[in-house]
Amino acid sequence: MDIDKANQTAAERMMESRPMLRGVAPAKDVIPGMDGRLLLHAGPPIAWDRMSGPLRGAIIGALIFEGLAKDDVSASALAASGEIRFEPCHHHGAAGPMAGVISASMMVYVLEDVTHDRKTFSNLNEGYGKVLRYGAYSDEVLQRLRWMNETLGPAIDAALAGTDGLDMRATIAEALHMGDEGHNRNKAGSLLFLRFLAPRVAAAKLPEATKTEILQFIGDNPLSILNPVMAACKAMTAAGHGVEGSTVVTTLARNGTDFGIRVSGLGDRWFTAPAAVPVGLYFPGFTEADANPDIGDSAITETAGIGGFAMATAPAIVTFVGGSPADAMNATLEMYEITVAEHKIFNMPPLDFRGTPTGIDIRKVVELGTTPRINTGIAHREPGVGQVGAGLVRPPMAIFEEALVAFAEKYGMAE
């Protein structure tokens, strides 16, 4: 068996994936297996009793949003009752930032990988502040969600309807040239998104005030494009998954309690261990004591070769990695050591347009003792408070070692 060759195949498939943002639709209409009693969440599988604060808060918010509960007490009781199923977004072709909770009637972005004929999904981004993805479920939060569902989502869908869709791979590549790394910094990409949507929204048959509201919302949110980027990365990594004999990581995800990975050549098995608290910078009034362990599917960006792996191209946020551009450069150079390819489409001007490090190889991670670096937002440990900072996190080494041993056992290399 040629592991290197299998890994090249997995990386090629990831890079050849071309996800087009096609539209916005209710989750229950487009996500396979979605129903009214199912809630999707970020990270590896987890039961209610082990969920962290932010994830519980988001679950409560989603149940109220769906009309299945009237307040947090009844929502918690319902969630604990066993009548609601919880499954990872990753089991349904989706990826969601932070808590990543998607319920049946929530509007989701629909992407189509035209190379591999696969659909992937993500929810709509609510912006900063008190938001569901950080476990907030106040009336204000739910009101915004309803507006997004009823006004924003359909407007974006209508804007996309007359087009071939937005080529997410090309958009990410362009944003990388504009100082985004695609995970913690999506300012440029979000403006590119706005540029695409603005004329189409302007031409729509909607009240002027609604158009203004929509464009204002998208333009004000430097994370507008994060969710489509994550769904695009999900399409790419899904394309690289399931290559026999490949040691490339195709999922890195956290649910606020556990960090989980999946490996291309190891089927749908998760390898999990307790998630760490990110090391980072905190918003005014918050410290590490307020932080929840790492949460969210957004590490799908690093899995696809951007985010923390593309730090060299995002000098504006070098503070996360030590403060100097050289540190950012070294962050990317370090990731070349544990990856199998340099991206053909995503490249970085500061590294002389070298392709981003793509395709994490569990062999290299274990051999060198170097885990992937993930740029991430930091959630407050209590539901409803929101984001308290941003920083850097690394997955526990144990899950890579466990995956390596499992790989050796599956492919007869254990002894």
Add this chain to the structure above:
Amino acid sequence: MSVTLSQVRKGAYYDSVVLMQLQRALLALPGISDAGAVMATPVNLELLEASELRPGEQPGPDDLLIVVRADDQEAAQNALAQVDELLSRRRTAPQGTFRPKSLEAAVRQLPDAAWVLVSVPGRFAAGVAQEALRLGKNVFLYSDNVSVQDEVDLKRRAADLGRLIMGPDCGTAIIGGVGFGFANRVRRGPIGLVGASGTGLQAVTSSIDTLGSGISQAIGTGGRDLHTEIAAGTTLQAIDLLRRDPDTRVIVIVSKPPSPEVVGPVVAAAMATGKPTVVNLIGLPAGGHVRNLHFAATLEDAAALAVRLSEDPPTLEPAQVASGGRRFLRGLFSGGTLAYETVLRLQYVLQPLFSNVAIHPWQALTDPLRSQAHTVLDLGADTFTVGRLHPMMDNDLRVRRLRQEAEDPETSVILLDLVLGEGAHPDPASELAPAIRQAGGHGIQTVVAVIGTESDPQTLAEQVATLERSGATVKIGLEAALETVVAALPLEARSIPVEVPLSVLDETPATINVGLEGFAESLAAQNAHVVHVDWRPPAGGDERLMGILARMKGTQG
């Protein structure tokens, strides 16, 4: 009672990470209990409100808002006064170049590197060297405690790939003017060396420098390269490299006592270079020279001889190259000691060589009546003289064997001795002449070593004249005859399966250093491009995981 002070800067945009950093710096100042530095967006103002830092004034979203809470007014004012300095403070982290942890990353950083220096602990060394080969690199393997089997595997793979493994346990080398490991600083010059590489190479290179000459290359092979198992894998490649290296005009080969069966191929390769070559293999009979080979007794002799040869190069007839056909010597001696001396002198030069007076077991002739490859026969041995006179008196046996060899299509040169004196045959030359003439008819050259004096009853001059008329080349004494024989024999066509590209010897090579950091510093001091690998034991030294990784790489099991 704490004091909260704020400052607004209209339209001053800063990225949030810069502001978070500012905030952290403010918090670190004396007397500051809390701080906030934000663009005054509604969301941020709310955040400040939550920590009771929101000021009374109402800045806009494009404004920078800085708030500090301090123990007293002075501390708060002092903190706000430092904002500009804190904002403009640059980290003084050195623009340090990236230090890769893996060889692979180092190669990507310095793709032109031809050499990888490996000085990690022995149990990891073979793995690193294998990785270097996989990446197409040549290896200077300083590490010791590498198993023989690992060395065999490494050198076989290197031979297949046309790559060089200097080592293991290779302490020194000089490549393209750059010293690896413990090299002495010696001037450049025309003399190229191959050696086990330790003090031997250092002694010879230093002597050469002292004598005013210099070094083109000094290639280390590792202490076991001339052992039977390793079979001179690196030495043969190194000799072939020096053959092709235009900067090398004289070659020196130095080694600790070699395994006897390995010497032959080494000497043959040295002969094939056609360049004056000084051979100093400890334990090998020293002195004299055959063709381009000069045997030296000591390391200093080797240096002196090399310098002399480089200053006054002897002219060498280019050797013919044989592949099949007439290429072997057949020595038919009447004198046992002369036969033995011939085996002793030629055993490493002519390979394979068989004899009924074998020095090593593998030289024993299967059937004394039939020659194989190079054969040296003592026809005075008991097996031949049963029931007949000694060949010094009766030429019949030699003449018959001479005719037999003349009819052998593989015979190239026949060597005879002709021992004159009291009691010997009265005119041996005349008896041998017809058979010599017959051999000459087949294109076989006969060389005769005559032992005798002008006073001998057979008359030396007449014997010589008779032999020369038959077409033989006649030399007085064995030494001169042997030299003629070696010069007359065609060289065996020899080739390295895959040539090591000459570019490995390029001037000031780029290198990757794995292990002792001092080696990297030394290379940098010699102006060589070097990337140092921040090496650690794979998988933190976990044996089980290391085993799995090795199996997954296909380098083990």
